[in-house]
Amino acid sequence: MKNEIKDYAKDVGVDDIGFASVESYISPNTPPIKEIYPKASTIIVLAFQQLDNCESENIQIASAGSKILSDFADLCTYKISRFLKQKFKATVISIPNMTPVNRNTETGLIFADVSLRHAAVAAGLGCFGRHNLVIHPVMGTKVVFTAIITNLNIKSDSPIEEELCIDCDICVNQCPVNALDEEKKTDVMKCMFKCRPYGFVGNMQFWMKFAKSSPEEQEMMIQDNKFRKLYDELTLGSQYVCFNCIKNCPAGQ
Numbered sequence: 001m002k003n004e005i006k007d008y009a010k011d012v013g014v015d016d017i018g019f020a021s022v023e024s025y026i027s028p029n030t031p032p033i034k035e036i037y038p039k040a041s042t043i044i045v046l047a048f049q050q051l052d053n054c055e056s057e058n059i060q061i062a063s064a065g066s067k068i069l070s071d072f073a074d075l076c077t078y079k080i081s082r083f084l085k086q087k088f089k090a091t092v093i094s095i096p097n098m099t100p101v102n103r104n105t106e107t108g109l110i111f112a113d114v115s116l117r118h119a120a121v122a123a124g125l126g127c128f129g130r131h132n133l134v135i136h137p138v139m140g141t142k143v144v145f146t147a148i149i150t151n152l153n154i155k156s157d158s159p160i161e162e163e164l165c166i167d168c169d170i171c172v173n174q175c176p177v178n179a180l181d182e183e184k185k186t187d188v189m190k191c192m193f194k195c196r197p198y199g200f201v202g203n204m205q206f207w208m209k210f211a212k213s214s215p216e217e218q219e220m221m222i223q224d225n226k227f228r229k230l231y232d233e234l235t236l237g238s239q240y241v242c243f244n245c246i247k248n249c250p251a252g253q
């Protein structure tokens with residue numbers, strides 16, 4: 001069964017796949033998988049290689065790389081979930097590449113219900129690097145994940161023992177807002193404002209300012225390029241503009 005799933009996943013375009021028992025998913029800040037889905041037995045994690053859009057200084061082009069990958073990854077996840085259902089009569093729950101997420105109104109932080117980085121580590125697809133992202137042994141840092149939670153009982157893959165981060169500190173030094181200065185902790189607020197300025201908080205700030213502005217100022221705000229970017233984020237999905245911690249990471253390649 002495991003080989004059939006792997007072959008199908010590779011055929012639809014997944015670059016790597018790992019399996020972990022739900023008990024081996026350990027993520028201190030998210031609930032146990034069984035709380036999300038009591039029938040769950042295995043979490044299947046899918047890895048997808050990023051293109052090199054993020055190396056472009058043109059932010060529209062760089063951002064478009066995330067969008068095309070996110071759409072493709074979610075589509076593959078659905079196809080594989082459906083395959084598991086039809087072929088093995090499995091029950092399946094898909095975990096998307098990015099959204100939806102929750103927002104803690106006290107801290108302002110956003111977080112997901114399933115941490116795909118911890119899932120990827122449990123499924124033997126990589127290990128954490130100094131940038132707090134998961135490094136894949138072949139694809140390096142330029143990799144994203146999705147997952148499928150299922151009631152199928154499938155043998156887990158072994159976690160990677162090898163240390164893939166070479167401690168060069170390129171990610172730390174190239175972060176424009178010093179969000180990686182403290183080890184094992186991304187300063188999420190600093191990162192979020194820098195890498196996704198037109199996201200939820202940027203949007204909220206725009207409209208709060210808009211509400212307090214005169215009609216003339218409001219007209220200028222709507223004609224500004226910033227409004228166009230906010231519109232893109234709302235209509236197209238996440239618009240990332242900083243990739244410094246991933247684009248020059250030499251690990252795993």
Ligand code: B12
Nearest residue numbers: 029097111112115116128132133134144145186192240242
């Ligand atoms: C919300 C979110 C963000 C938010 C907030 C991040 C956050 N909360 O950590 C913001 C907007 C800031 C963000 C930024 C980025 N994100 Co983001 N993000 C997410 C999302 C949707 C949820 C993350 C989450 O809530 N996790 C759960 C929380 C509770 O995790 P946590 O417990 O805080 O875990 C941290 C610590 O515990 C610590 N940690 C725990 N154990 C260990 C062990 C070791 C050894 C170390 C060193 C650290 C460590 O590291 C963890 C990460 O900070 C995930 C997708 C998903 N569903 O997982 C993508 C995701 C994590 N993001 C991703 C990416 C690529 C990015 C960016 C590069 C954006 C970009 N430009 O493309 C930056 C990188 C920032 C960085 N270097 O940390 C990828 C990471 C892929 C990978 N190879 O690891 C993910 C998995 C999306 C995906 N589908 O692949 N992100």
Ligand code: SF4
Nearest residue numbers: 175191194242244245
């Ligand atoms: S995405 Fe940019 S701002 Fe966020 S941690 Fe990486 S380098 Fe820093």
Ligand code: SF4
Nearest residue numbers: 129165166169171249
């Ligand atoms: S840039 Fe260097 S220090 Fe940062 S994660 Fe990659 S290998 Fe590790």
